[in-house]
Amino acid sequence: MRQSQLPNFVRKEFPKDEESYNAKILVRAGFIDKLMAGAYSYLPLGLRVLEKIENIVKEEMNALGAFEIRMPVLSPKENWEKTGRWKSFDALFKVIARDKKEYALGPTHEEIIIPLSQRAVFSYKDLPFSLYQIQTKFRDEARVKSGLLRGKEFLMKDLYSFHADAKDLDHFYEKVSRAYFGIFKKLGLDAWRVEASGGTFSKYSHEFQVFIEDGEDEVVCCPHCRFARNKEMFSSKQTGNCPVCKSSLEVAQASEVGNVFKLGTNYSGPFSLKYRDKNGQEKNVVMGCYGIGISRLMGVLAEVFHDKDGLLWPSSLAPFQAHLLSVFGSDAAVNKKIGKQAEEAYKKLAAAGVEVLFDDRKNKTAGEKLVESDLIGIPVRLVVSQKTGDKIEFKERSKEKTQLVDFSFIKNYLDR
């Protein structure tokens, strides 16, 4: 992608209307744009990161044997009345249409996926199965802050599983937990599985939390054995020592990037989602639901992967693998040579299948280009300038050292 063609959303200063670091840096580096509190546009660089997160999540969902679907945003009031959530779900956005009918903007999709699944569930032979979607969700939050960590509108992966009994659900629940650890590892994040309140069917649910200063949750954790529980589960006098290994517990801010929840028959009941077992008896389907905050993850990643100069994307998530810069001086003849050499490198990298962002802009100084490159945070920076001769200057974003290399070095490095 050529930066001379790309509208330049990178800013010289941090935005003044943001408090959280993730929003400040992602806006300044041109990844997102704030439309209003709690709602952001994903710009070309940001959308590339978002899609890489999506693809990592999709791969693991497909490996679980889950099937991808896409449900509507709007859903009828009646569905939400069946579960009592039209009244009880505080943050439900409600819409009144011209015909006076009322709709919810989906913050979660139990009320939609259960009647949908009814068409495919008759006998125990039709179970188990699981369906997921990656979709924009809505919450009428009273306070929105923390940039991508808490919005009125955000991207979620939500998975729903359907089982004949609690044992099969338990088995799948642990399988999803393992898949979640796999996803967060691929994203370069150290996620903890944290006990949280479980509702009526199960004592606990589990949240996957990443410890960051700006996190919206407080987590009580044991650094020794990795026991962790949401602070909300403790009364004010409790905490103290780890219930597992007796080491002392710590409390830290964290951001919830995923959760797994045993719904049991709490939602299948109201919708009469039933199946016939081997003896022909009708039973309620047993369900689980499992979320991952895709856009929140982008915020968490920005909180984790940065230094004083800007972002530092892990290569699996970076919008591009390499950032190629042509740096021009004042000598027209030399500039022509630099331009030609950089063009050749760009074409060779693209032909080799490397995702490369090419800063081919002629009206930017070396200083401007280098500052922007650090802000954007692509893992490898390649500079062609008067100083580099027939070679290319290679630098990893996370290191200080630069070296003059030829094309085969770059290719080998990126293929490693």
Added chain:
Amino acid sequence: MRQSQLPNFVRKEFPKDEESYNAKILVRAGFIDKLMAGAYSYLPLGLRVLEKIENIVKEEMNALGAFEIRMPVLSPKENWEKTGRWKSFDALFKVIARDKKEYALGPTHEEIIIPLSQRAVFSYKDLPFSLYQIQTKFRDEARVKSGLLRGKEFLMKDLYSFHADAKDLDHFYEKVSRAYFGIFKKLGLDAWRVEASGGTFSKYSHEFQVFIEDGEDEVVCCPHCRFARNKEMFSSKQTGNCPVCKSSLEVAQASEVGNVFKLGTNYSGPFSLKYRDKNGQEKNVVMGCYGIGISRLMGVLAEVFHDKDGLLWPSSLAPFQAHLLSVFGSDAAVNKKIGKQAEEAYKKLAAAGVEVLFDDRKNKTAGEKLVESDLIGIPVRLVVSQKTGDKIEFKERSKEKTQLVDFSFIKNYLDR
């Protein structure tokens, strides 16, 4: 994908609550599910088709040099008041939040993309550029009918272009039109470019229309020279002969799958989206907008590609390239051989990179499997049964002829 794992959404009968053919067949064949009038879920097979349409559209947008972004669904009332559309846009869905603030659910995104683009536009050197998104759109339609052809909620590609002057817009407008013809050709559709009303900046806009019986529009067209104009543009007494070649005009129902529109400065004006020209003078940015109805296209494709037995997807859009069926009889030993042979064929096809749907279900008869296969409409059907011996029965969905073939024949056919 194994059908034994996939929840079976295929139905024995057409749904009774649908009038249009596209909704009837897509629901019956398990591609979509109706949540309510005007809002459908995309089931695993349907989402695969939708994503193939998306990818064809994205390829052509990227080839135009447009950059993909993703804007929010919710947007603040103030933005819509600036252009007067908070009042004038009849089908605008409005939401009142808990804090009493009002938002629109985006039916189009001029009110969002213009303030967003302002951050990247200062001088004529920053122009031209174009940005697009593929996103769920909302319209508070009084009447929703025609299945995927007109919904409250639907998937659109919307592209916006930004230019220094009308000449540059004109040039890009024709380039987009050519890209649109390319897209519809890849989708196997004969789309006509139809003159439609153009607003204040341009006499005409253009719609891309596909002639189908259930189409929501009436188009006056000349089969001789392909002149076409939306019927709305004629007074009741007009029509008659073609203004270009004088042949007689015809009137037919059509569905609008795309449109291109010169906005000029109509929207950049209210938002003061300006740039400085070569002489340092401030001027309004000149804009165009260009839509493609992604989910509507799925409906149009179902209207165009079917026969009495079901769907007939072109291979570029089919959810899978091949549908492999194991057909079991009453002899357990023979069934074991059939099962093994079909498993081997599935693994070989998958290893060869073929997208294959495998009907490995043991509780379905030959008749049930063949009827479902015709409904789903994958271009190639492969049957392993007692009759096929060591070979595989090969049949194209669009033809009657079956033949016994070996694996290399199938591979060569699919690679062709």
